[in-house]
Amino acid sequence: MKTRRADRLVDMTDYLLNRPRKLVSLTHFAERYDSAKSSISEDLAILKRAFHERGIGLLETLPGAAGGARFVPYMLQAEADEFINELVTEVSDETRVLPGGYVFLSDLLGRPDILRRVGRLIATQYINTEIDAVMTAATKGVPMAQAVATELNVPFVIVRNDSKITEGPTMSVNYLTGSSKRVEKMELSRRSLPTGSRVLVVDDFMKAGGTIKGMMSLVGEFEGTVVGAAVFAEGRVSERVVDKYTSLIHVDTLTSDGNGITVAPGNYQSEIYTTEL
Amino acid sequence: MKTRRADRLVDMTDYLLNRPRKLVSLTHFAERYDSAKSSISEDLAILKRAFHERGIGLLETLPGAAGGARFVPYMLQAEADEFINELVTEVSDETRVLPGGYVFLSDLLGRPDILRRVGRLIATQYINTEIDAVMTAATKGVPMAQAVATELNVPFVIVRNDSKITEGPTMSVNYLTGSSKRVEKMELSRRSLPTGSRVLVVDDFMKAGGTIKGMMSLVGEFEGTVVGAAVFAEGRVSERVVDKYTSLIHVDTLTSDGNGITVAPGNYQSEIYTTEL
Numbered sequence: 208m209k210t211r212r213a214d215r216l217v218d219m220t221d222y223l224l225n226r227p228r229k230l231v232s233l234t235h236f237a238e239r240y241d242s243a244k245s246s247i248s249e250d251l252a253i254l255k256r257a258f259h260e261r262g263i264g265l266l267e268t269l270p271g272a273a274g275g276a277r278f279v280p281y282m283l284q285a286e287a288d289e290f291i292n293e294l295v296t297e298v299s300d301e302t303r304v305l306p307g308g309y310v311f312l313s314d315l316l317g318r319p320d321i322l323r324r325v326g327r328l329i330a331t332q333y334i335n336t337e338i339d340a341v342m343t344a345a346t347k348g349v350p351m352a353q354a355v356a357t358e359l360n361v362p363f364v365i366v367r368n369d370s371k372i373t374e375g376p377t378m379s380v381n382y383l384t385g386s387s388k389r390v391e392k393m394e395l396s397r398r399s400l401p402t403g404s405r406v407l408v409v410d411d412f413m414k415a416g417g418t419i420k421g422m423m424s425l426v427g428e429f430e431g432t433v434v435g436a437a438v439f440a441e442g443r444v445s446e447r448v449v450d451k452y453t454s455l456i457h458v459d460t461l462t463s464d465g466n467g468i469t470v471a472p473g474n475y476q477s478e479i480y481t482t483e484l
Numbered sequence: 485m486k487t488r489r490a491d492r493l494v495d496m497t498d499y500l501l502n503r504p505r506k507l508v509s510l511t512h513f514a515e516r517y518d519s520a521k522s523s524i525s526e527d528l529a530i531l532k533r534a535f536h537e538r539g540i541g542l543l544e545t546l547p548g549a550a551g552g553a554r555f556v557p558y559m560l561q562a563e564a565d566e567f568i569n570e571l572v573t574e575v576s577d578e579t580r581v582l583p584g585g586y587v588f589l590s591d592l593l594g595r596p597d598i599l600r601r602v603g604r605l606i607a608t609q610y611i612n613t614e615i616d617a618v619m620t621a622a623t624k625g626v627p628m629a630q631a632v633a634t635e636l637n638v639p640f641v642i643v644r645n646d647s648k649i650t651e652g653p654t655m656s657v658n659y660l661t662g663s664s665k666r667v668e669k670m671e672l673s674r675r676s677l678p679t680g681s682r683v684l685v686v687d688d689f690m691k692a693g694g695t696i697k698g699m700m701s702l703v704g705e706f707e708g709t710v711v712g713a714a715v716f717a718e719g720r721v722s723e724r725v726v727d728k729y730t731s732l733i734h735v736d737t738l739t740s741d742g743n744g745i746t747v748a749p750g751n752y753q754s755e756i757y758t759t760e761l
Contacts, residue, residue, distance in 0.1 A: 212490070217494075221501060261495045319633050320503075322630070346642060353626075356594070360596055373689075374590065375582050
């Protein structure tokens with residue numbers, strides 16, 4: 208039975224939102240709703256306008272009978288700035304500071320409402336970039352990796368310090384932890400990542416960047432290409448071993464009284480919002 | 485400026501899908517679109533019908549000027565059966581069997597298209613259940629926990645064997661691993677979970693269920709209530725220490741030739757689809 212336009216609009220929105228960056232053909236929608244392709248084209252024009260006006264994302268439409276639509280999520284800078292200000296306020300809390308100057312962030316990285324926006328914000332930087340996989344380090348990078356991978360609609364892979372017997376053959380690299388200059392080992396299941404993949408590296412927290420740099424060299428061992436690096440928070444350090452990365456917030460616990468915490472927006476504005484969306 | 489109905493339907497769909505199980509007031513939508521509440525009510529009736537017809541979820545609407553709408557995602561059994569059959573086919577692959585009878589599943593638990601459906605399927609069981617948090621064990625339970633927590637729109641917390649210095653004060657329990665009968669310790673940051681929470685426990689793989697049982701006792705230490713347990717895959721064991729759980733697939737690698745793998749649907753049908761949606 209032919210589906211009404213109103214119902215089509217609701218279902219097409221759900222359908223496309225759940226399949227970011229995948230091309231869905233006009234034919235597919237025409238069959239799904241038993242409707243003419245010309246009607247579907249009109250529906251897509253409405254979706255495109257509403258997605259644009261509400262800052263939901265870009266709906267790329269390919270015209271013609273063989274055409275279709277591809278939804279690419281993004282976040283406009285106004286929403287991003289508001290979100291980051293929320294994060295800055297949440298993290299600016301002295302009770303988060305732990306011995307050694309570490310900062311408790313696990314609660315925020317366990318909140319779906321925050322993770323959804325983290326994913327959309329980071330994906331915004333890669334609207335026009337082909338990415339095959341997101342890589343992160345166990346355990347605390349996982350939520351951010353999953354959030355970003357969900358918006359990019361690509362798999363994420365988890366690098367570990369302690370490879371488990373349930374991972375099968377692994378590839379490993381040694382790396383220098385940035386702050387304490389210890390040599391450590393990280394490994395990834397061979398089967399997780401096809402060789403030659405284009406990889407976005409993400410993590411929850413970056414100080415000197417040793418872990419990020421280690422993951423980058425691991426991508427090299429898989430003959431892949433690093434398309435970028437993104438972290439939820441960056442700390443203050445005298446020397447960084449990674450020069451190109453995106454951070455959402457900047458956290459500094461090294462204040463004179465040894466207890467305080469200073470939080471500021473990270474470099475996301477200059478990394479992500481270089482051109483108008 | 486007053487928003488057109490077609491544009492409202494698209495944006496309301498996006499808005500509600502991104503806020504599962506939260507009540508959004510008519511007033512909020514009326515202001516967002518500069519439209520009369522009566523028009524918004526008509527919109528919501530369309531969404532409710534389309535969500536129902538397409539198996540997207542339940543849109544609970546509260547009538548009257550003080551009313552609103554709450555979107556509760558679910559998955560109909562036909563879609564669930566199709567999804568589980570897909571998983572059974574994917575996992576039925578001898579090359580997944582690792583020494584010791586372990587099964588490689590990390591690739592599937594790193595795919596957003598699979599995780600989205602895992603989340604919707606497990607959330608279906610708890611449509612009418614109040615849940616405050618999802619709990620899992622590091623590292624491999626995290627993707628599933630995040631997927632389920634996203635559909636329930638509640639935080640997830642990660643229990644660890646090796647508590648890091650960035651977690652702050654922790655609560656710990658000792659537990660008996662089901663298969664090898666070793667005593668181990670698992671801990672959770674005190675700050676992660678408010679006391680008295682209603683908790684859904686999830687994990688990627690369950691054999692005897694020692695880890696699940698350990699997490700259940702940890703919930704008790706936080707004076708919480710376990711509302712249920714769900715795993716992606718269950719293995720074959722002679723004795724199980726957890727009696728009530730939901731599994732998506734059942735994996736058996738203990739076949740006579742020592743190499744094969746037998747995969748079947750888990751108990752999700754009898755646990756989730758007991759009443760008509």
